[in-house]
Amino acid sequence: MKQFKRLDHPPRFAECILRMILPDGGWDTPLGDFEELYKNISMEKGYIFARFWYWSQVVKLIPVKIVNSLYWRKIMISNYLKMALRNFRRHKIYSFINIMGLAIGMACCILVFLYVNHELSYDKYHMDGDRIYRIAQNIRKDVAELDTARVATPLIPAVRESILEVESAARFQLATWDSLVERGEKKYYEDWVMIAENDLFDVFTIPFLRGNPEKALDRPRTVVITERVAQRYFGQDDPVGQTLRLWGNQVEVTGVISDCPKNTHLKYDIIISLNGFERIWNLDNWGWTGFYAYVKLRPNVEPKNFEDKIRHIADIYAKKKLEEWREDFTFYLQPISSIHLRSNLVLEIGSSGNPRDIYIFSVIGILILLISCINFTNLATARSTDRAKEVGVRKVMGAHRSQLTRQFLLESILASFVSLMASVIIVVLALPYFNMLTGHSFERYQLFNPKIILMLLGFSVFIGVMAGSYPAFLLSRFMTVRVLKGLKGLTSKGNLMRKVLVVAQFSITILMAIGTLSVYKQIGFMKNKHLGFDKHQKLIIPTDMSDRYESIKNEFLNYPTITGATACWNVPGRLTNLIEARLVGEIEEKTQSMNFYYVDSDFIPEYKIEIIAGRSFQKDIQTDIEGTFILNKTAYEAFGFSFPEEAIGKKMYEGGSGGIGTIIGVTEDFHYKGLQTKVEPLVLQWRPDYFSYLSLTVKTENLSGTLSFVRKKWNELQLGGLFSYFFLDEDFNRHYQSEESLGRLYAALTALAIFLSCLGLAGLSSFTAEQRTKEIGIRKILGASVPNILILLVSEFMKWVMVACVIAWPAAYFIINRWLQGFAYRTSLSFWLFGLSAAFALFVAILTVGYQSLKAAVANPVDSLRYE
C-alpha cells in the first residue's frame, strides 16, 4: 500500500525543480495540473511511463526557462552596470577610497598567499615525493636524549643490504668547513658542498643538464656542479671533463645539474663523490652521526612497516658497541615534504621554516582583508542615504527586493573586480620590497599561473559578495513610502552596524600594533642581552694556521689597534662539534652528548668568559694541549656534580679522538647559540690542530686602517685560500634574522592595517559630518564654539576606539605570551606596550576624524543651514 502511495505521487525531485522553474507565486495550479495528468497517464500506461513523462516535461522546460531569464537578465544587468558606473563617476573620491582600500587589502592577501604557498611547497616537487622519507635518529643515553637529523654513518649501507622495501637509499654529508673553489684566477667560497653517492639522484629529483646521473659520482674526486657554479667558473664552456680545485685538490667535473630550487630543505652547489673519503673517514663507525639519510620506498610499501624494521637496526649491526657506550639508537622516518616546516632536529640543514609564522601570516593577511572589507561595507552603508531615493524610485517602478539586492551585489562585485586589477598592479610594484622584507625572491611570473588567477577571480567574487551583502540587504529593505517621504531614522540600524565594524577594525589594528612592538622588544632583548662572553669588536678571519698559530698571532698583535688575538676551531654562534663525553674512573660513568669547542689558551680571557672554578688553559703548561678540558656550568651539572669544584681533577673521556683528559676548570654558562635555545653542555679543549679561525680584538678607531693592515699581513703570511672576514657580533645576530624579518613584515603589515582603518574612518566621519551639517549649523548659531563641535564629533568615534582597545588587550596578551614561550630567554611582557599602542590608535583616529570634523565645525552656519 505504501509502495503504491509513493508511486502514485509524481517524482518529488522533479516536482521540486518544476516549482523552481515556474514563476514565483504561480506554481500552485500548474503543479496540480501536472499531478493530475500524471495520475491519468499512470492509470492508462503504467507508472513507469508516467514518471518518464513527468521528467521529460521538466527537462523540456529547463532550457526555455534559462534562455528566457538570461534575456531579461541581460537587460537588467546592463542597466545595473550603467547605474554602477554613473555612481562611480559621481562620487570619485568615495569610489577611489573604496577601491584602493580594497585593492591594498587584496594585494596584501596575495602577497601573503605567495609566501604561504612557497612555504608549503617545500620538497613537493620530487617525483614520488610521497615515498621519500628522511631517516632521523634518536640517541638515548641514560636520561639524556637527542634527536639528530644526521644518522649513524653505516645505516644506509645496512638498509640497502638488508631491507627489500627500499627502492633506493641515499646518504650525504655537507661540508661544515669552508669550501674554497678555484679555477685559474677565479676563486670563490661556495656555500654548500655535498658529499654523496650516485643514489642521491635516484632518490631526489635533481635534473641533469650534462652528464650521466648513473655514473657521475662513481670515481673519487669527481664533482657534479649546478648551473650557477658552472656559469661562474666556466662561463659558456662545457664544464664536463674539465677540472676545478676544491679544498686544494684537483677534482673533475662529470655533470651539470639545475640549480638547487628554493623550495627544498636540501642545499647543494657542488656535489662531490663520497668515493675516496673512506680513507680519511671511518664510515663503519656507528657512533658517528655523520650523514643525512634518505630512502625512497617501493610503491605500496607501508612506511610504518619499514619504520618498524629500521627502528632498532643498530642493535643488529652494532649491539656490542651500543652496550659498551650504553647508548640506545632509535631510527624513525620523516616524510620529506614535512621536513621544512615540522622538523627541527639537531644538525638540521640550514634553517627550517616555522609553521607558527605561516599560521600567523595567514591570519594577518585575512585580518587585513577583513579590515578593507569592513571599510567597503561601512562606506556603502554610510552612503545608503544617497542611494535611498534611487531605491525608492526603483521600488515604485516595480522592482523586486531580490532585484535590488542583486543590483547592489553586482555593484560591489564590479568594484571588487576593479580592485583586483589594481591589487595585481600593486603586487607587481611591491614585490621587490616584499622580497626585501621576507628575504625570499618571488618573481612576477609566479603571479600569473592559472591556479592563482582562478583563485583571484573566485576571491574577488567572494569579497564582492561578502563586502556588498550587508549594504545590499540594507538598501533593498527600505520602505518605499518612507524613503520617498524623507530619510528620518532610516540609517539607525546601519549606524549600529557601522560602529560594530569600526570597533572590529580597530581591535585588529591595535592587536597587530601590540604584536609588532612585542616582536621588536624581544629582538632588542636578544641583541642586547649579555651573552656571557664579549662579542664586540671581534674581527674573525677564516685562516688555515696549523702549528704556526702562535707566531701568526704575534704578527697581528704588533699593530697598535689590535689589542688581542686568539684562535679557535669555530666561533660562538656557529656550529659546535657534538661528541660523546664520559667521566672515567667514577662509580657511575655517565655518558653524555656534549658540544665541543676547540680553542686557544687565551680564548677564555680574550672573550671575557668567567671562570667559576679551577683555572683556564695556561700557555706555559704544554700538557694543557689536548689533555685538559674546561666545562661550562650546564655540563658539570649534566654530569651530576653539585658544586663546580667537584668536577676539577676528574678524568673525562671524549669520543671524538678517543682521548682521556683532566677537567681543569668550569666556566659560567655563555650563550654560544642564539637565545632561542637553552644553553647546552659545552666542553672547551685546547687543540691547535683544529684551529680554523683567527679572532682579533680590534679598536673601533681607524677600522679601515686595521682592516687593510690585516689584509696585507694575511697575504704576506700566505695563510692560504681567500681573505675574508666578519665581525662576531654581526655574525651572531644572524641568529635573529628570522625574527627580524618577521618583525619588519609585521611592522609593514601593521602600518597597512592602520592606514586602511584610517581610510575607512576618514570616509565614515566625513559622511557623519555631512549628515549632521544642519545640526552643527544650528548648534553654532546657538553659541557652540568650534572646539565644542569638534569634541562632539570626535568623541563619538573615540568611544568606539576605546572599546576596541578593551577587546584587543586580552587577545594580544594571550597571543604574545604564546609567542614568547618559544624563546628560552625572553623579555617580559610589558604593559606600557599595550598603553602605547592604544594611545597611538587613538591619536591616529583623532587625527583622521578631527580633520573631517574641523572642516564641518568651521563651516559658516549660514551655508550649512542653506544646504538643502
Added chain:
Amino acid sequence: MKLITRAEELILLAVWKLGGNAYCVPIRAQISEITGENWSLGSIYMPLDRLVKKGYLLSYLSDSTPERGGRHKRIYKLTDIGVKALLHVRQVQAEMWRDVPESFRKA
C-alpha cells in the same frame, strides 16, 4: 478586431464546451482527442495566459481536490469579448471559404 490564432480558437471552444469544469487538464484532453495530436500542457498554458491577458477569458481558483495533491484548479470562463472573438473568427473563416470551388472543398 484582431484575429485570434488557431490554437487560441481551439482553446476558447474547448473552454466553452467544458462549461464549469474548464481547467487545463480537461482542456488539453479534449483538444488532443479531437485533433488526434498529443498537446503538451505547456502548449495549452501559453495561449491560455495570453487569452486571459487579452480579456477573452476569465480565470478563478476553485477548491482543491485530493487527486491533485491538494492543489487548486484554475477554472477558465469565456467572457463576452471572448465569445465575440470566436464569432468573429468564424465569420472571417466563412467569408474566406465562400468562393472556394466545391470540387476543391471536397478534395
